[in-house]
Amino acid sequence: MRMTRQRREILAVLSRTRSHPSAEEVLRQVRTTLPRVSLGSVYRNLKTLREAGLVREIVTAEGRRYDAVTAPHPHFVCERCSRVFDLARPLPPRALRRALPQGFAVSQIHLELRGTCSECGSQP
Amino acid sequence: MRMTRQRREILAVLSRTRSHPSAEEVLRQVRTTLPRVSLGSVYRNLKTLREAGLVREIVTAEGRRYDAVTAPHPHFVCERCSRVFDLARPLPPRALRRALPQGFAVSQIHLELRGTCSECGSQP
């Protein structure tokens, strides 16, 4: 994978924030340094960087967000402002609830494991 | 909320399966009994039923799926065939891994808490 100016800048943007920006937000940031970057390139590069293990995609009900911290970790999604917060890893769900920052109220816990099922795993 | 034929049938479809169908799949099933139902009605009613607490929406990287079991519980998403499997509730992540059905391989664990953050919670 070529480390182009666009990719370097996308990574830089993601590295200097913990706000889990959307693709549009990444574009806005990247354009402050590289004004001609297209939205298509941002999407294409977020995918490439994700496949290279340098970026993590977080799918929430509010849309896809991006993160330069690739180790899987729990998130807290505010259902009002849609912001995504990181939580310390790894904690059992009960402790998680206690470990939440002051004033955060949980309405729903969603635990999703991803991988291959037995049927697909036994196929070539 | 009126319990119309369409809504009753959507609920029936979701109740008689554990396959977490997409809206399109629900439409296909519902049309075997009510052939004139529109996709718009399915979406509208899935939303209404969700707001009434009778249906749960599961957002995965592969799209939105629907479930008549509304209690939050962990899911296993097969990254190859996209099927969503239910897992027994509530288990700490470590035990979850052990509790997985034979032959299921986990590549990623995604824990998402939803609710309101402190900033939004302190606003009217």
Next chain:
DNA sequence: ATAGAAATAAGACTCATTCTCATTTTAGGC
């Protein structure tokens, strides 16, 4: 049975994401 409110089917619309393609950039060998 009827009227008013709510729900419906059909299709137009929106908007995030992906695709296409002509042009530009990059990295490696000279």
Next chain:
DNA sequence: GCCTAAAATGAGAATGAGTCTTATTTCTAT
């Protein structure tokens, strides 16, 4: 440093899931 083939880019078209609009139909409470 220069050249070349492969890879990446920008621009805009295309896709597709989900939402909205509207005229018509169906409920349900009286």
